[in-house]
Amino acid sequence: MSACSQGxxxxxVLADVAGHGEAVSTAAGHLRNALRRHVDEWxxxxxxxxxxxxxxxxxxxxxxxxxxxxxxxxxxxxxxxxNAGHVPPLWYQAGAQEWTMLSESTxxxxxxxxxxxxxxxxxxxxxTAIQLEPGDLLLLYTDGVNEARDESGTQLGLEGLLATAAx
Numbered sequence: 001m002s003a004c005s006q007g008x009x010x011x012x013v014l015a016d017v018a019g020h021g022e023a024v025s026t027a028a029g030h031l032r033n034a035l036r037r038h039v040d041e042w043x044x045x046x047x048x049x050x051x052x053x054x055x056x057x058x059x060x061x062x063x064x065x066x067x068x069x070x071x072x073x074x075x076x077x078x079x080x081x082x083n084a085g086h087v088p089p090l091w092y093q094a095g096a097q098e099w100t101m102l103s104e105s106t107x108x109x110x111x112x113x114x115x116x117x118x119x120x121x122x123x124x125x126x127x128t129a130i131q132l133e134p135g136d137l138l139l140l141y142t143d144g145v146n147e148a149r150d151e152s153g154t155q156l157g158l159e160g161l162l163a164t165a166a167x
Contacts, residue, residue: 004040008074011035011044015067015117016086016142027065030054044069044082048117048125052084055118064118068140077132082125085116087143087158090165094135099165101158102138104128139165 002011015031017024031051038047048069055065066086072079083104091102104126115123132138141161148156156164 002035002039006040009040009042009071010074011039011069011071012140013067013069014086014140014142015065017065018063027055031067042071042073042080044071044080044127045125048082048084052117052123052125053121056121064116066116066143070138070140072132078129079132079138080127080129082127084125087141087146089141090137090139090162091130092135092137092139092165093133094137095133099162101162102130 001013003009013031013035015028017027031054034047034050034054037050038044041047048067051065051067065084067084068081068086068089069084070079070081070089081102088101088103090099092099115125146156146158146161150156
């Protein structure tokens with residue numbers, strides 16, 4: 001999480017790095033450093049390109065990572081997001097009183113190539129903007145949540161997660 005120097009842009013990045021141990025810890029450090037360098041920028045494109053390049057340079061130690069970046073502009077309530085192969089967040093729209101998956105197919109959408117970080121040099125990552133209204137919520141999570149299994153061994157899945165949130 002970060003906030004810009006003026007206190008009007010807040011950013012959350014949730015990343016899931018393939019692997020364990022020191023390599024993952026190092027990758028988290030690079031993510032934190034990249035966030036600091038781009039903390040005052042509303043546009044996330046330079047940040048996501050830097051993250052992708054960082055994973056490619058260190059591909060011997062970490063194979064890839066999925067990531068979801070969201071920037072909130074307090075002046076308008078707008079959220080700008082980029083998804084790099086991560087599971088889609090849940091979006092509670094208070095006005096409609098319903099939960100949906102947050103995806104690039106919103107009214108203000110642009111194409112997202114949806115590739116994890118560290119796979120292909122020069123990957124383009126698009127950004128999508130949505131308008132949050134009072135009472136709206138975004139729920140970010142990693143795939144460990146939707147891959148959870150019940151007592152019978154059945155996986156929760158994305159639809160099960162959405163149903164759980166709605167209940």
